Amino acid sequence: MKIAVYGATGYTGRLIVAELVRRNISTLILGRNEQDLASIPGPVQRQVAGLDDIEALSNHLQGCDTVISCVAPFSQFGFYVLEAAILARCNYIDTSGEQRWIQRVFDEYGPRAAAAGIICIPSATDDTVTGDLIAGLVAKRLDTLESLVVHHGFFDVDMSRGTMKSFYALMQIPPLIWREGRWVEQASSALGNVRFPAAEDEQASFLFPGAELIGIQHHQAANKMHATVNLDLVSAMTGLNEDVIATLPKGPAEERRQAARLTMLVEATSPNGQIVRGYARGHDLYKLTAVVAVEAAIRCRDVRGSRGVLAPSEAFDAESFLNDLQQFGVDWYIGV
Ligand SMILES: NC(=O)c1ccc[n+]([C@@H]2O[C@H](COP(=O)([O-])OP(=O)(O)OC[C@H]3O[C@@H](n4cnc5c(N)ncnc54)[C@H](OP(=O)(O)O)[C@@H]3O)[C@@H](O)[C@H]2O)c1
Structure with a gap:
């Protein structure tokens, strides 16, 4: 190969x-x-x-x-x-x-x-593959999907200059959300608190252009889908523009890189209100990518x-892929 x-x-x-x-x-x-x-x-x-x-x-x-x-x-x-x-x-x-x-x-x-x-x-x-695989496994637990929400929880993340450049460009256009069979733009706004699966990780969340949504819509028929991101990541981008980003280092030093943590939490709801949740967590996110x-x-x-x-x-087979990531510090869970 x-x-x-x-x-x-x-x-x-x-x-x-x-x-x-x-x-x-x-x-x-x-x-x-x-x-x-x-x-x-x-x-x-x-x-x-x-x-x-x-x-x-x-x-x-x-x-x-x-x-x-x-x-x-x-x-x-x-x-x-x-x-x-x-x-x-x-x-x-x-x-x-x-x-x-x-x-x-x-x-x-x-x-x-x-x-x-x-x-x-x-x-x-790191976030799209784990989020997509968890979404597929969560959706399997329901006969029909009404809505699917993907919450991104990023903690202690220092971004690379390239990510900030891409992210800055991303934040200049409204996120796409899925509504009744089509993608629509919706301005980002606060969407309330999300409790990530670790007691100290409850944070305010905001509508987010989740990269994984596009692929999930390819294999799941939900009426509504959107993604959120937590306050820590939004704060990390506040006040940045292209000129400032150009002056920043290429990326975090190894110790800071290793400290970064991610939780991808997926919530799927059936038409009769049954909810299934699943998550994947990882750390050292550039290495994980x-x-x-x-x-x-x-x-x-x-x-x-x-x-x-x-x-x-x-x-890919979702369980096999996620299980192979365990040796790199990923854990995952699907519950009802
Ligand atoms: N979870 C995520 O969503 C995630 C995670 C990791 C990375 N990423 C994405 O991956 C991308 C790379 O990130 P990074 O941190 O590695 O960025 P980076 O350090 O800026 O690297 C960008 C690479 O692209 C090359 N490049 C840029 N413009 C070019 C051009 N005109 N011609 C040829 N090569 C060009 C650069 O080459 P030179 O060295 O010659 O400039 C460099 O090799 C970003 O879009 C980032 O958002 C996303």
């Missing part, structure tokens, strides 16, 4: 390469800057490739099973690597968290990826049947 990483020189890309090297997977790293590529440790193949020549990029991807893209922001640069992957017939994974980009991948690229016979999984990240992206890239090889753009629950 050979896996390529575009954007390998970034904060997330470096962690992904380290995870591939740790697993002894043949790895090709790609980026625009030769010196930056040379600074990445490990026995990997290196190739300078800009985004502007899709055909050349696609030639580099020939012979790779999967490419993992971690460019930022995806709304601006995401399509180059996806176009190259389709041309090379190479499976595609990305680390995006941008709702509109993910919607575009499903809508615009789904038929093309299927015709090329490849699997695309946008947003193979690297593990999740690599695990997804490897598992693409074993996906039988469906081709095209898939949500994690459509591509």
